[in-house]
Amino acid sequence: MKRLSRLSRLVILLLCIAIGVLVALQFKNVTEASRANVVDTASADELRDFVIDLQLANAELAEQNNRLRDNLRALQGEQEGDNVALNQVLEENRRLEIFAGLVAVEGPGAHITIVDGKNAKVDHNHLLTFVNFLRAGNAQGIAINGERLVAMSEILTTGSFPNQQIVINGNIISSSEGIYTIRVIGDPEQIASTYSLLGSYVSSLLVKGIGVSLEKVETVQLPALGKESPAYRFGLMTAGE
């Protein structure tokens, strides 16, 4: 076999070194890329959004704690006749009653009307879908056909087609006309925007013959939760902490 020239041998040596260096550089890049993946699979944008949400939540918590400190200071300095403690409790009661749906309220929002079709009736799944979407659009208070939805409100369908009825808070809310009015308090624009996101769902109902419409309302009125309602349940609970 013919021997290679010195130049050829030198070139082959250089070639091997160059390939080695290239492989090493590529390996380093892969390792760095793996490190990037280890840091998090989430994109930087998602992480930035998460940081902003956390900062916002912390700012709200800090503000809440400042209010609590102010309340404590006012209580500590209470003199006979000031009624600081009583006023604080009455104010908290007022807010909690509104929040829990224990009193009738009003505010800006919208009415969504859903009407039975000839061959298709509205059932609890339809109402649950609307309610969940409205809550996603920051709905603060909701009532359906006069029944206020609270934390433990159920929405059920009883009976079978065509005699089915919808039950909320243990009460039948179905009307003989098959009309369901969802009254919702929240930012009307945000509610309308959320409703538009439900476009394909609304279309599927319209195809079945179920009518759906939205009306923005300046002042929506919601009733209080009935005191006889099963949603007033707390018998089995005992306060913790």
Place this chain on the structure above:
Amino acid sequence: MIRLPRLPDSIRVSLGRLLDRVRSRHAWFESPRGAHQVLVATLALVLLIVFVSAVGRSEQERRQISVAVDELSGLQSLIAEQQERNLRLEQEAVELGRQRDELVTRLLEESAFAGAEGQKALEDLALNRRLAQATAVTGPGIRLVMGDASGVEQGSGRSEDLIHERDIQDAINLLKSAGATAIAVNNERLISSSKLICNGPTILVNRNLQAAPFVITATGEPERLLAALEANERLLYLQLRGKEIHYHTADDLVIPAFRDETYIRTVTDLMVERSQP
């Protein structure tokens, strides 16, 4: 054959030598050895160009990756820092709330000037907090676990193998209709405006993202809650599709309070009490 003009001898000799040299070079080039060396030299040149360009590109990529890694690491540190602050602030809120409640109770119960109105206000406060889900509760109930199909890693998997918001929403509605008195999903207490929104493999409950498996705890009559779950066809269907569905009654569930006082203020600033018709 090149015909040279008549030139002085010295010049003719020099030109002759030059031509001989050119001929000899040409011969070298045409020889197998010469061609081999030229080929090797060309290859070496090409390799050098490729090498320099690869090193340049590699260095650029390395810098880009390094910047991305640094940014992600920075964000991670920031998240850890904010989460730690969040925990500290929440603990502080619990402690301040406890101190305030203690003081309010003492002032209204022990001081004569608050009188019967004070007592009534405290009783109403206890009831309102319970109904607003702002009090932690303990008691008997049921624990329902809903998870993605086995073998599905977080962040991956086909949609049909995952637990969706609708599955959880139906289970919660079922528990409410069976008389649940308080419900939490992954320790996030449900309130009147709680929403469940699918966000990739996670579900947003209230304002917090929760990942599978979803643990739903509900206080109420255990046997009644259990019977409702056992009779539910949708849960059975999910089980048959390979998803993780299991439940059991418990005597000592603890369901945390909803503590977002800022949210309560936001809601109650928007809604105004009116007299019931």
